[in-house]
Amino acid sequence: MIFILFSLIILGPSVMSYPFVSNMPNVDSTILKRQQSGGSNPGGPVTCPFNPNHVPAPGISAQFPYNGAKDGLPGNGRGGYLVPAPGDTAHQYTPPGPNDIRGPCPGLNAAANHNFLAHDGITTFKELVDAQQNLYNIGYDLAVVLAVLGLTLTDGDIVTEKLSIGCEATSRTSFAPILTGPEPGLDGHNKFESDTSLTRNDFFLGHGDNFSFNGTLYKMMKESTGGVYNRDNLAKYRYERYQQSVRDNPNFYFGPLALLLFGAASFLYGLMPSGTRNYAPDEYTISTFFGAEKQSDGSYKGVPERIPDNWTNRVPPYSVVDVAEETLALYLKYPVLFGGRIDGGEFQTVSYGSIQNGILGGTGSGTVCLLYQIATGQVPSSLNGVLAPVLGIVQFATRKLGLAMENLGCPQPLT
Numbered sequence: 001m002i003f004i005l006f007s008l009i010i011l012g013p014s015v016m017s018y019p020f021v022s023n024m025p026n027v028d029s030t031i032l033k034r035q036q037s038g039g040s041n042p043g044g045p046v047t048c049p050f051n052p053n054h055v056p057a058p059g060i061s062a063q064f065p066y067n068g069a070k071d072g073l074p075g076n077g078r079g080g081y082l083v084p085a086p087g088d089t090a091h092q093y094t095p096p097g098p099n100d101i102r103g104p105c106p107g108l109n110a111a112a113n114h115n116f117l118a119h120d121g122i123t124t125f126k127e128l129v130d131a132q133q134n135l136y137n138i139g140y141d142l143a144v145v146l147a148v149l150g151l152t153l154t155d156g157d158i159v160t161e162k163l164s165i166g167c168e169a170t171s172r173t174s175f176a177p178i179l180t181g182p183e184p185g186l187d188g189h190n191k192f193e194s195d196t197s198l199t200r201n202d203f204f205l206g207h208g209d210n211f212s213f214n215g216t217l218y219k220m221m222k223e224s225t226g227g228v229y230n231r232d233n234l235a236k237y238r239y240e241r242y243q244q245s246v247r248d249n250p251n252f253y254f255g256p257l258a259l260l261l262f263g264a265a266s267f268l269y270g271l272m273p274s275g276t277r278n279y280a281p282d283e284y285t286i287s288t289f290f291g292a293e294k295q296s297d298g299s300y301k302g303v304p305e306r307i308p309d310n311w312t313n314r315v316p317p318y319s320v321v322d323v324a325e326e327t328l329a330l331y332l333k334y335p336v337l338f339g340g341r342i343d344g345g346e347f348q349t350v351s352y353g354s355i356q357n358g359i360l361g362g363t364g365s366g367t368v369c370l371l372y373q374i375a376t377g378q379v380p381s382s383l384n385g386v387l388a389p390v391l392g393i394v395q396f397a398t399r400k401l402g403l404a405m406e407n408l409g410c411p412q413p414l415t
């Protein structure tokens with residue numbers, strides 16, 4: 001907490017990239033109100049499961065090579081195969097036990113439930129990059145961008161390169177908890193985790209729990225889309241969620257990182273559909289990945305996420321350019337303002353990169369570079385209370401992204 005405040009108030013560059021925050025008359029209480037995590041709050045270390053038996057993900061083998069991604073390096077990018085591979089017992093579905101951490105991302109939860117990530121939910125940069133390629137056939141460039149975002153925006157540890165896919169497990173991710181301060185993991189709010197998720201509560205409305213599956217929201221998504229989770233229907237549902245949050249959430253914040261929610265929405269039709277079902281983004285597929293189990297009374301209960309039976313992944317890799325184009329396409333169907341409000345006050349817009357006065361500018365390459373800008377550390381992160389602030393993260397991200405994104409022509413960060 002101290003570190004979050006510290007980085008927002010002291011670090012000029014971070015504040016400038018968040019004018020919405022810096023313009024607030026009362027920055028301290030604002031941040032405090034939005035960042036009540038940690039301790040025994042939802043997502044905090046007190047209630048976070050602890051599994052003393054950390055077993056790294058088994059990875060691929062000569063017998064079951066998937067697309068050949070290992071050690072955080074590029075695989076061959078060729079998808080269209082069954083996952084798990086027939087006979088590959090190492091990657092069969094294994095539900096999480098009470099000591100295993102799961103979080104807000106159905107894609108990573110499913111990966112951990114099939115041992116593409118360490119089953120206890122404490123994963124690494126390399127596991128994330130490998131799993132995204134081998135399981136989903138995500139392109140190497142996007143796999144690296146998402147893994148960098150996971151580690152930097154949500155306070156994984158850039159020294160150990162470890163990250164909790166859910167609640168705060170600093171004792172297991174940090175190289176030195178005293179130096180790094182708390183590392184909240186993917187549950188940490190308003191860095192990666194944002195308001196207006198598809199199936200997660202807004203932070204404020206959920207009393208701090210914005211990461212658990214919410215069956216009411218899943219049902220709304222199903223009814224709004226008619227169970228066809230394509231671009232048009234998800235664009236509409238995302239717009240409805242935005243309106244719902246504007247109406248109900250006096251502390252609604254839809255900042256630059258909310259862009260990532262559009263990207264995640266595109267995963268429902270871009271990554272989850274199966275070749276054995278003609279790549280249809282249908283109810284069976286989506287409910288299985290989301291762990292949404294329909295009850296006899298018509299409500300939905302959260303159960304562990306899994307890969308649908310007889311599932312084959314997409315054939316061409318899903319790249320950064322793909323996700324940027326889909327992000328923009330989803331946004332442009334129902335353009336909304338980026339910004340937020342405090343205690344029901346007036347809505348204030350943000351400007352950041354190709355988002356100006358709350359409006360996302362309409363070019364695919366602008367959106368690619370916006371993702372790059374977010375990934376290279378120009379957004380506040382709590383990691384930097386004591387470690388070389390911002391610069392360390394920028395260097396980490398730039399180093400990781402160099403190979404993956406150097407050809408995209410985005411302005412390079414100053415390091």
Ligand code: HEM
Nearest residue numbers: 104105107146147150192193194197198199200264267271
């Ligand atoms: C390193 C890689 C990844 C990281 C760090 C990551 C992280 C996250 C986080 C923090 C959220 C919560 C956002 C929010 O609700 O505010 C999220 C949501 C989501 N992620 Fe991921 N993710 C990754 C990869 C994937 C993959 C590979 C898939 C799918 C195959 C996926 C699918 C989704 C979906 C569909 C949501 C939206 C859930 C909802 O709104 O209910 N993610 N992810």
Ligand SMILES: *[C@@H]1O[C@H](CO)[C@@H](O)[C@H](O)[C@H]1NC(C)=O
Nearest residue numbers: 201205206209214215216217
């Ligand atoms: C789920 O979301 C609905 C709609 O926003 C909300 O009314 C309800 O309180 C949420 N349920 C839980 C358990 O948080």
Ligand SMILES: *[C@@H]1O[C@H](CO)[C@@H](O)[C@H](O)[C@H]1NC(C)=O
Nearest residue numbers: 082275276277309310311312
């Ligand atoms: C699984 O998918 C394959 C490839 O499309 C198909 O040949 C097979 O019949 C399917 N099996 C089941 C059990 O659905």
Ligand SMILES: CC(=O)N[C@H]1CO[C@H](CO)[C@@H](O)[C@@H]1O
Nearest residue numbers: 042206207208209212213214
């Ligand atoms: C603090 C709080 O409201 N926690 C609730 C959030 O939502 C989950 C279910 O999604 C409840 O089990 C928690 O009690």
